[in-house]
Every structure is written in C-alpha cells, then in structure tokens.
Amino acid sequence: MITVQGKLIASGILAITLFGAGLTAGWLLWRPKTIVQVAAPEIRQQDGSLVAKVKPDPKAKPLMEIPKGAKVLRQGNVIAQPLPSIPSGVTAPTTGSNPLGGVSPSLPSAPLTIDWTLVDQDGQQRMVFKSEDGTILAAVDIPVRDADPAPTPLKNAAGLIYGPLMRGVFYDRDLAFLRLGVEVLQVDHPGIGVKEITGNLKLGLRF
Numbered sequence: 001m002i003t004v005q006g007k008l009i010a011s012g013i014l015a016i017t018l019f020g021a022g023l024t025a026g027w028l029l030w031r032p033k034t035i036v037q038v039a040a041p042e043i044r045q046q047d048g049s050l051v052a053k054v055k056p057d058p059k060a061k062p063l064m065e066i067p068k069g070a071k072v073l074r075q076g077n078v079i080a081q082p083l084p085s086i087p088s089g090v091t092a093p094t095t096g097s098n099p100l101g102g103v104s105p106s107l108p109s110a111p112l113t114i115d116w117t118l119v120d121q122d123g124q125q126r127m128v129f130k131s132e133d134g135t136i137l138a139a140v141d142i143p144v145r146d147a148d149p150a151p152t153p154l155k156n157a158a159g160l161i162y163g164p165l166m167r168g169v170f171y172d173r174d175l176a177f178l179r180l181g182v183e184v185l186q187v188d189h190p191g192i193g194v195k196e197i198t199g200n201l202k203l204g205l206r207f
Contacts, residue, residue, distance in 0.1 A: 023178075025205065052076060062117045064130035070119035077116065082109040161185060172202070179204040 043051035062075050112133045119126050127141045157172040161183060168185035181202035188195055 052078075062128075063115045064117060064128055066117065066119055066128065067121050067126065070121040070126065072117055072119055073125065074118040075116065078114045079111050080114070081111050084109075165190070170202075174206060177206050179206050 037054065037056045039056060040054040042053040045051065060075060062072055066072060110133070112131060114129055114131045114133075114136070116130075117128045119128060125143070127139065129136050129139045153174075155174040157170075159170055161168045161170055165188045166185050168183055170181060170183035172179055172181035174180075179202070181204070182199065183202065184197070184199045186195055186197055
C-alpha cells in the first residue's frame with residue numbers, strides 16, 4: 001500500500017522530471033544554429049565582377065592594424081589590374097602613326113593588392129583596408145541587411161481573467177525560451193456560498 005508520504009515523493013520526482021524535460025526541450029528548440037563556412041571556388045560573372053573564393057582558415061592572421069578590442073570575423077584580399085592611362089586630350093596611337101607627338105601612353109601598371117578585414121567592435125561590424133601597393137584614399141562600408149534597427153521584443157504581458165465562477169489578474173514574463181507567470185483569482189463556490197482568493201504560478205515554453 002502506498003502511503004501519503006510516498007505519493008508526495010513520487011509526485012515531486014515526476015514534477016522535477018517534467019521540469020527538466022521541459023528545459024531540455026526548450027534549449028533544443030532555442031539553441032542558436034551554428035553555420036559552418038565551407039570552401040568554395042571563385043566565380044567570374046558576366047559583368048566582369050568576381051565572387052570571391054572562400055578559403056576557411058581559423059588560424060589566419062590579419063595583415064593590418066585592428067581596432068583595439070575588435071574581434072576578427074573575416075579577412076581576404078582583392079587583386080586588381082589598373083587600366084593603362086592616356087594623357088587627356090589625345091587618343092591612343094594607331095598602327096603606323098603616333099598622334100601623341102612623341103608622348104606614349106603609359107604602360108599597364110603592376111596589379112594592385114588590397115587587403116581587407118571584417119571585425120566586430122562593440123557589436124558593430126567594421127571593415128578595415130590596407131594595401132602595400134599604394135595608399136587607401138577612401139573606403140565606404142554600407143550596411144544593408146541590418147540598416148534598420150530591429151524592433152524591441154515585447155517580454156511582458158498583463159491582463160484580466162474572467163469566467164463564470166472566477167475573475168482575476170495575471171502577469172507573464174518571457175525569459176529566453178521560458179514564459180513565467182503568476183495569476184491571482186477570486187473563485188466563487190455558489191454551492192457553499194464562499195468566495196475564495198487563490199493564486200497560481202505558471203511555467204511554459206515559448207516556440
């Protein structure tokens with residue numbers, strides 16, 4: 001025969017087990033998904049642009065000074081071939097003639113290499129550029145995806161509870177994947193003519 005004490009112990013073990021299972025399920029549903037970067041070849045597009053080759057290397061070191069406190073996220077380089085320049089007001093020479101009056105157009109310059117690093121500084125992503133082949137005159141970083149601030153999530157709720165035999169108020173609070181709540185009720189017992197004030201605690205999973 002199961003005693004009252006045994007029933008209480010069994011109920012406590014069951015409640016703890018269900019609570020632990022709920023926390024585990026919530027963590028599995030809400031844990032952040034890890035995206036693993038994989039190697040990929042470069043792709044030359046029809047307009048001449050180039051989709052960069054992806055070459056993951058967790059031990060890569062930046063080739064430039066990094067802002068203090070910043071964390072390196074990505075880095076790479078761009079190699080560009082400058083176009084030959086021609087003095088203004090003249091045209092390129094044609095075969096058998098030299099319309100430049102003895103002035104030849106400049107020969108193609110050596111390729112330019114521009115190194116870049118993407119860093120996280122106080123939650124903000126920043127781009128850093130450097131070139132050993134020249135001086136970086138200007139650089140513009142235009143956020144697109146995160147340009148608009150994300151709406152502030154609502155984490156609190158409060159309201160009224162009303163039913164044929166009860167009425168009251170409640171308050172809920174979201175914490176990560178959990179929803180905690182408390183409610184205070186006045187319950188009518190018309191059969192015995194008693195009004196009872198009671199309270200309840202709530203624990204749920206957000207999904």
